Amino acid sequence: MSDISLDDRGFTLGQGLFETVLWAGGVLEYWDDHVERMERGCRALGLPLPPRADVAAAGEAALAAAGRPARAAVRLNWSAGSGDRGLDPPEAYAPRLTAVASAIAAPAGPxxxxxxxxxxxxxxxxxxxxxxxxxxxxxxxxxxxxxxxxxxxxxxxxxxxxxxxxxxxxxxxxxxxxxxxxxxxxxxxxxxxxxxxxxxxxxxxxxxxxxxxxxxxxxxxxxxxxxxxxxxxxxxxxxxxxxxxxxxxxxxxxxxxxx
CATH class of the missing domain: 3.20.10.10 (D-amino Acid Aminotransferase, subunit A, domain 2)
Incomplete structure (x- = not known):
């Protein structure tokens, strides 16, 4: 997981996307659906698409860092990256990919x-x-x-x-x-x-x-x-x-x- 710069537009403006994927039974469930939705969001926001291999590697690294619990929430963040102050976007985006995995319990009851x-x-x-x-x-x-x-x-x-x-x-x-x-x-x-x-x-x-x-x-x-x-x-x-x-x-x- 990379550090987040203080001028990152995801941090300062909320410009970016995320997905939360369930890790259970040794599988990242509905992985392709989550990645495809993030790609659709990038097209809607005018952001470059994250390379799929990098997204997969980030998810695996997050799970490894968390010790591969039996059940976990894997959060993937695709931030717009650094830019000057204000609302105007940079001439060229340099998005940042981060990921973190957290152990979670199975849901119980209504x-x-x-x-x-x-x-x-x-x-x-x-x-x-x-x-x-x-x-x-x-x-x-x-x-x-x-x-x-x-x-x-x-x-x-x-x-x-x-x-x-x-x-x-x-x-x-x-x-x-x-x-x-x-x-x-x-x-x-x-x-x-x-x-x-x-x-x-x-x-x-x-x-x-x-x-x-x-x-x-x-x-x-x-x-x-x-x-x-x-x-x-x-x-x-x-x-x-x-x-x-x-x-x-x-x-x-x-x-x-x-x-």
Whole structure:
């Protein structure tokens, strides 16, 4: 892992991207999906693409430095690199790649959600990218913790359901599954794609929608990200939500999907 310069635009402006990859069972799960998403983000931000061999080497080095724990979160950062002060980009980018691995426990039990006041800015292109600027998500998570929940439910500027602070959101009604459209300011999650594919394989209708909070009231919910997989939601804003055999079937299908 290289040192970060004080004039690095990732440090000073949040200009850059990151991916968090699960290391479990001796495998970096959905590795190609994560690298491809980082490349899509680079194209959107006008940054050079990181060489794939360098990304793989950085991930392996981070795991080695952490002692290769049984289960770990491997964080890859691709920063815009050094530049003069101010907002104008350098004439030529020289991005920096860093990586760190941290041992983590397997997730246990369902999640409690609390709706945050902090909104997801669906009008910003950054809302659909995994950028180094995550302050809104940090604030939303802090709100949820203060409310006694584990995770935040974030609405967008139109008051529509968008996502959790660090996860995609789904709910079920009448044997159908729903998730917010990417246009709601939603990250194109790696596990989100896996859930949609699993629903198709199971013959379960899945819809990407624009929905206000009333659409999910009392419905079984679940959240997904690469580290926790598929986790049911126990409660929203202090109100218990029902368990669902459909959610359990989707979680099982995703866990068996090729990585």
């Amino acid at each position: 999640v409690r959600l609390a709706t945050a006041r902090t909104r997801r800015n669906d009008r910003s292109p950054a809302s659909r990218l995994k950028t180094l600027s995550y302050l809104d998500n940090v604030l939303a998570r802090a709100e949820a913790r203060a409310a006694g929940a584990d995770e935040a439910l974030m609405l967008n500027t139109a008051g529509e359901i968008a996502c959790a602070a660090a996860a995609n959101v789904f709910w079920a009604r009448h044997d159908e599954v729903f998730t917010p459209s990417l246009d709601c300011g939603v990250l194109d999650g790696v596990l989100r794609r896996q859930v949609i594919a699993a629903c198709h394989a199971l013959g379960v209708p899945v819809q990407e929608v624009y929905a206000n909070p009333g659409r999910v009231a009392g419905a079984p919910m679940f959240v997904t990200n690469s580290l926790m997989g598929v986790r049911p939601v126990a409660s929203l804003d202090g109100r218990d939500l029902p368990a669902s055999t459909l959610v359990a079937a989707i979680a099982k299908a995703v866990s068996r999907a090729p990585k």
